[in-house]
Amino acid sequence: MAGISCAFCLMRIGHRFLAEWLPMPVLWVIATCLLLTGLVYAIYWAFVKRSDQDDPRLLAFCQGIIRYTIAIDLTMLAMQGFLGLFFFVRLGALDFPFSNLSGEDLTWAYFGHYSTGMLYFIGFVQMLGSILILFRRTRLIGVFTLIPVMVTIVAVNYFFNMERAETIQAIELLAQLLYLLFAERQKVYAFFITETSAISAVPLKPLVKNLMRLSVLVVPFFLLWRYDSLHPKPWLMGKYQVSHLLFNHHDRQTQPCTDGLLTRVYFDMGNECIFEFNSPDHRWYGTYQLSDGNKKMDVVWHYPGDIHDTLSGEIRKDGIGNSLSIDGKIGKDSIRVKACSNPR
Numbered sequence: 001m002a003g004i005s006c007a008f009c010l011m012r013i014g015h016r017f018l019a020e021w022l023p024m025p026v027l028w029v030i031a032t033c034l035l036l037t038g039l040v041y042a043i044y045w046a047f048v049k050r051s052d053q054d055d056p057r058l059l060a061f062c063q064g065i066i067r068y069t070i071a072i073d074l075t076m077l078a079m080q081g082f083l084g085l086f087f088f089v090r091l092g093a094l095d096f097p098f099s100n101l102s103g104e105d106l107t108w109a110y111f112g113h114y115s116t117g118m119l120y121f122i123g124f125v126q127m128l129g130s131i132l133i134l135f136r137r138t139r140l141i142g143v144f145t146l147i148p149v150m151v152t153i154v155a156v157n158y159f160f161n162m163e164r165a166e167t168i169q170a171i172e173l174l175a176q177l178l179y180l181l182f183a184e185r186q187k188v189y190a191f192f193i194t195e196t197s198a199i200s201a202v203p204l205k206p207l208v209k210n211l212m213r214l215s216v217l218v219v220p221f222f223l224l225w226r227y228d229s230l231h232p233k234p235w236l237m238g239k240y241q242v243s244h245l246l247f248n249h250h251d252r253q254t255q256p257c258t259d260g261l262l263t264r265v266y267f268d269m270g271n272e273c274i275f276e277f278n279s280p281d282h283r284w285y286g287t288y289q290l291s292d293g294n295k296k297m298d299v300v301w302h303y304p305g306d307i308h309d310t311l312s313g314e315i316r317k318d319g320i321g322n323s324l325s326i327d328g329k330i331g332k333d334s335i336r337v338k339a340c341s342n343p344r
Helices: 002-018 024-049 055-082 103-113 116-132 139-159 164-183 185-194 206-225
Strands: 238-247 264-268 272-276 283-291 296-303 311-318 323-330 333-341
Touching: 002 024, 002 055, 002 164, 055 116, 055 139, 055 164, 103 116, 116 139, 139 164, 164 185, 264 333
Parallel strands: none
Antiparallel strands: 238 264, 238 333, 264 272, 272 283, 283 296, 296 311, 311 323, 323 333
16 A cells, blocks of 8 residues: 555656656656566565564554655645645636536536635535545544545545546545554454433433434335425426427428527426527526326416417327427417537
């Protein structure tokens, strides 16, 4: 673990700050030597040297290296956030449509451009934990401070498709912290398992206690299951591109530069329906209800405020071609829409 931490830390620092003085192949050689030294000596220590009076000192030295490299890495990440070098997205990318951004760009834009306070908070926790693990008395507090942060970072990096190098770095730091926690496993076990609470238990029968514990899962599930607006219509939900439009029995061909024509239709959670007229700036927002076996639909518009006519008509969807058709009236005007599912 000490060899891995030294090699990774050297490569991260060298790639950014030392490459001007040391070529990258030289840095790779040094890092590989550090890694192999740690690996070879670990094998020698386990199978050849066996036990020795210097073993506790050597173990403490290796753990000190791990703690120091963790502190260096996390402090550097925190300071990059403080200086605006972290969670950085180019201004040109921020003007792209929301659906065109990658998971990494979305995550970095959200954390870096909405609230700098969150960025400073994460950096402060990283620096605080890094300082705590450097001292023997506060080492375990620092580990408990940093592990939740690193678990969250690893999860965000993995599920939002961050760069592989960033994910590997986060996993490596988390593994080192878990090792430090494992090294103090006896204290942790005694604190969480062996020691009992000073507050006496509630005098209830075991069956009643277990039913109350089970209710923590059952009650929220039942309440949400009964909350009708959260029930999605999976066969209808999606974004649809209008391919053909008839308004008052007149054929209206959709054109890219005509603002008054319907171009997209959205059906979303909470029975929300959106009609878009060639631009996100020209939209009608409403709530739809289905009846007659999901064959008829009524849409009540709530924005813009000057749209008072309800859309009533029949709705059909071809499950094979993902094509949607709406045939009905908006007030006294008839409308017929044909659209195809658009995944973006």
